[in-house]
Amino acid sequence: MFDVLTDSFKAAINKIRFSDDEKALKNALETLKKSLLKADVHHKVVKELLSAVEIDTKKYGVGQKQFLRAIRENLTRVLTVKNGNQGFVFASKPPTVALMMGLQGSGKTTTTVKLAVYLKLRKKKVLVAACDLQRLAAVEQLKQLCTQNEIDLYFDDNEKNPVKIAKEALKQASDQMYDVLLVDSAGRLAIDEELINELARINEVLSSHERFYVADSMGGQDAVRSAHGFHDKIGITGVILSKYDGDGKGGIALGVASQIGVPLRFIGTGEKSADLESFIPDRVVNRLMGEGDLATLAEKTSTVIDEKEAKAITKKLQKGEFNFNDFLTQMESMKKLGSMKSIIGMIPGLSQVAGQLKDFDFENSVEMKRIKAMISSMTIKERLSPSILNNTRKRRIAVGAGLSQMEVNRFFKQFENASKIAKKFSSKDGMASLQNMMRQPKFPR
Ligand SMILES: Nc1nc2c(ncn2[C@@H]2O[C@H](COP(=O)(O)OP(=O)(O)OP(=O)(O)O)[C@@H](O)[C@H]2O)c(=O)[nH]1
Numbered sequence: 001m002f003d004v005l006t007d008s009f010k011a012a013i014n015k016i017r018f019s020d021d022e023k024a025l026k027n028a029l030e031t032l033k034k035s036l037l038k039a040d041v042h043h044k045v046v047k048e049l050l051s052a053v054e055i056d057t058k059k060y061g062v063g064q065k066q067f068l069r070a071i072r073e074n075l076t077r078v079l080t081v082k083n084g085n086q087g088f089v090f091a092s093k094p095p096t097v098a099l100m101m102g103l104q105g106s107g108k109t110t111t112t113v114k115l116a117v118y119l120k121l122r123k124k125k126v127l128v129a130a131c132d133l134q135r136l137a138a139v140e141q142l143k144q145l146c147t148q149n150e151i152d153l154y155f156d157d158n159e160k161n162p163v164k165i166a167k168e169a170l171k172q173a174s175d176q177m178y179d180v181l182l183v184d185s186a187g188r189l190a191i192d193e194e195l196i197n198e199l200a201r202i203n204e205v206l207s208s209h210e211r212f213y214v215a216d217s218m219g220g221q222d223a224v225r226s227a228h229g230f231h232d233k234i235g236i237t238g239v240i241l242s243k244y245d246g247d248g249k250g251g252i253a254l255g256v257a258s259q260i261g262v263p264l265r266f267i268g269t270g271e272k273s274a275d276l277e278s279f280i281p282d283r284v285v286n287r288l289m290g291e292g293d294l295a296t297l298a299e300k301t302s303t304v305i306d307e308k309e310a311k312a313i314t315k316k317l318q319k320g321e322f323n324f325n326d327f328l329t330q331m332e333s334m335k336k337l338g339s340m341k342s343i344i345g346m347i348p349g350l351s352q353v354a355g356q357l358k359d360f361d362f363e364n365s366v367e368m369k370r371i372k373a374m375i376s377s378m379t380i381k382e383r384l385s386p387s388i389l390n391n392t393r394k395r396r397i398a399v400g401a402g403l404s405q406m407e408v409n410r411f412f413k414q415f416e417n418a419s420k421i422a423k424k425f426s427s428k429d430g431m432a433s434l435q436n437m438m439r440q441p442k443f444p445r
């Protein structure tokens with residue numbers, strides 16, 4: 001997700017040796033400046049960051065470690081807003097009410113649903129309100145997205161006034177003990193009087209705790225500029241950058257907090273509902289420095305992997321009873337984690353390979369689709385007892401899945417091998433044998 005920025009920092013850090021002189025520091029700063037500007041970080045932010053890094057590095061003594069420390073500290077400072085919230089913060093008395101705002105097509109509706117999914121995975125009861133009555137089919141879009149993701153939606157096809165809908169939605173959220181109410185609103189091409197007035201009235205009846213400005217990162221600095229308009233008139237409490245997976249260079253994320261004085265709270269990293277990540281400055285700094293973010297990964301996996309279920313699976317693996325139904329369940333869980341690329345980026349040391357895996361998509365990869373087709377072509381008995389699969393059965397499955405016999409055989413072989421390996425590592429001395437294996441030098445030194 002942050003690969004361009006991470007590369008910028010790495011290139012600069014490599015310009016300085018363990019202990020070095022001021023000329024080397026200047027050189028490193030110059031490299032950093034060029035690459036940050038190229039990544040579309042706002043020039044004022046670059047200037048401020050670099051002069052602070054220079055002062056601090058000199059204070060600590062010029063060297064690679066000190067330079068790294070200065071970057072880390074100053075980056076965290078630039079990304080943090082005093083008294084600003086980080087991630088999603090709940091009001092002391094539910095429901096926590098968040099109003100979503102932004103220009104046309106910026107990603108408000110998609111982000112509203114993503115946020116609802118994010119909160120639902122964290123065991124919160126979430127209601128979404130459909131307050132965009134401007135765009136034809138806007139309510140329909142929200143209905144579909146909410147149905148797909150099993151999110152409760154408040155809408156009223158007979159009401160023309162979004163302020164009234166907001167009011168009713170809030171009433172329902174309070175009466176029915178929802179934890180969170182997320183309100184989707186209408187977008188415009190540019191900020192105009194009418195839009196701001198409508199938002200102000202909606203905001204008034206909601207007494208919202210959070211006002212999120214959703215900005216399209218592909219719009220670069222323009223996206224940040226229009227945030228000012230919303231901030232002046234309504235007062236935003238957080239920015240969400242959508243479409244961060246697009247062609248943009250990513251630098252915009254570094255400037256948001258210091259440019260608007262409002263924290264960047266979430267980043268949208270894809271079109272799917274799982275593609276939303278919280279933006280927590282010190283965790284992000286770790287990732288920017290190429291050191292991964294295990295805290296976010298652990299939090300993310302704990303939301304989709306049920307501990308009880310994990311134990312049951314481990315037991316099955318140990319007994320060699322892992323079957324195709326379990327396999328499908330595991331695949332479904334993986335899907336909820338979001339894109340492979342974002343997961344890999346959180347593991348220290350693996351961020352470098354993230355780029356190569358960027359297109360791997362659990363749901364839509366050819367491989368996954370084939371596997372699903374094969375499992376769907378099996379009888380219930382076959383799914384539960386992989387061992388009964390003989391050649392006749394495999395032939396039938398191949399026909400059912402529209403695949404060749406060879407492809408089906410290859411899959412079963414892979415499944416068998418994976419089960420064997422999993423069985424080995426889930427056993428008591430599994431970790432020991434894994435460590436043993438890792439101790440064996442693979443490459444000639
Ligand atoms: N790749 C990618 N696409 C996104 C992301 N967020 C939103 N989109 C896409 O952007 C398009 C517009 O998103 P919407 O959520 O409808 O935007 P909106 O702000 O509600 O639009 P209006 O209601 O018309 O103002 C859709 O095609 C989304 O799928 C993201 O993080 N990544």
Ligand SMILES: [Mg+2]
Nearest residue numbers: 108109132138
């Ligand atoms: Mg919308």
